[in-house]
Amino acid sequence: MMKSSSTLVNKNTIDTIAIGGFDGMHIAHQELFKNLGKNGAIVCIETGYANLTPKSYRQEYTNYPIYYYILENIKKLEGIEFVKLLKEEFTSLKKIVIGFDFCFGKNRKYCIDELKKIFDGEVVVISEIKFDNYPIHSRHIREFIKDGNIQKANKFLGKEYKIYGVAIKGQGLGKSDFVPTINLRIDDFLLPKDGVYITKTYIDNIEYNSVTFIGNRKTTDNSFAIETHILNKDIHFENINISIKFIEKIRDNKKFNDFIELKNQILEDINYAKKYFY
CATH class of the missing domain: 2.40.30.30 (Riboflavin kinase-like)
Incomplete structure (x- = not known):
């Protein structure tokens, strides 16, 4: 049964967020979430292409509250504007957790180095996660599923x-x-x-x-x-x-x-x- 997303968490108490697309909520995503702590939350950027765990189905695979941001609404923001939006939404924000390939802002021209310069808190970068020396990415899992290789997809998903x-x-x-x-x-x-x-x-x-x-x-x-x-x-x-x-x-x-x-x-x-x- 799909869990309901948490609507009772006071955003002002959240001090750590993980940012990403998180389609699949797979093993590599879970590594990011391990760095969230007691007052953590997940910021999910909705591209419209998620089909492993579309929409709020992601909530089933975490106990952290998930807040969804539509890419179309934020993709034209400059880096400093995006970080300002996050700090306005989460007023106690002190730490941001991201993957090694994270980029953001207008034309995705802002990446890890820029985030560390713009954000005045801690930025935690999770290295690429592999399974049997093969990188774990949602796009690979989609290919396994489309090929009918369910057992391999499940290993990468962790479920x-x-x-x-x-x-x-x-x-x-x-x-x-x-x-x-x-x-x-x-x-x-x-x-x-x-x-x-x-x-x-x-x-x-x-x-x-x-x-x-x-x-x-x-x-x-x-x-x-x-x-x-x-x-x-x-x-x-x-x-x-x-x-x-x-x-x-x-x-x-x-x-x-x-x-x-x-x-x-x-x-x-x-x-x-x-x-x-x-």
């Missing part, structure tokens, strides 16, 4: 990749001809490469082991679908919020010769997932 959606009405073939599924509409989140995945599905804060399909139904109506099958349970919902964590890719999407071949493959996928869970 299982999670998306949120709404249950909708499906074809109606699942329960009658194959296995029952919950059909989903997903907005804002980056979807993994088409295929079948071992997943965990969350409904009303209850975790269910599951198998999830993403892609065009090549053997039936060829329409795009996101369908999740709950293992060992027959659950049907519509118009409720559901979240899915991706664990491992089972196979690519493919077209089968007939319904029987498709059903047999679906049962194989389910058995594969059951072996993982049980």
Whole structure:
């Protein structure tokens, strides 16, 4: 369940902020947050391109309050104007935590050295974080997810990749001809490469082991679908919020010769997932 962002924190008590885009709230981002302290907060610059943890979904992965700033509204500020804005917003500000590649202000022409000159408090710079000697960046994680390399994406995220959606009405073939599924509409989140995945599905804060399909139904109506099958349970919902964590890719999407071949493959996928869970 997604945590609500804190609206009760008095900005005047905040003395340390971490600044960045923070899409993914991944391992490297968490290293920045370790430097915040008791009265810390996160300043998230919204570019409009976040799709690993879009909008306020970031709040799920930290206990610090997050304040969002729309890039379009601040990108024309000169460096001194940007720092002045921060000091007006956070009147007790004494420390700013940033990543090694942080730049800000008009045309992004102000970077670490300029920030240290303009800001009269402490500037903490976090070095590039690597996993297995590979730099951890949101753009790399997006590529892993788009390639279906969920296990590698999860290692860089430091958690299982999670998306949120709404249950909708499906074809109606699942329960009658194959296995029952919950059909989903997903907005804002980056979807993994088409295929079948071992997943965990969350409904009303209850975790269910599951198998999830993403892609065009090549053997039936060829329409795009996101369908999740709950293992060992027959659950049907519509118009409720559901979240899915991706664990491992089972196979690519493919077209089968007939319904029987498709059903047999679906049962194989389910058995594969059951072996993982049980």
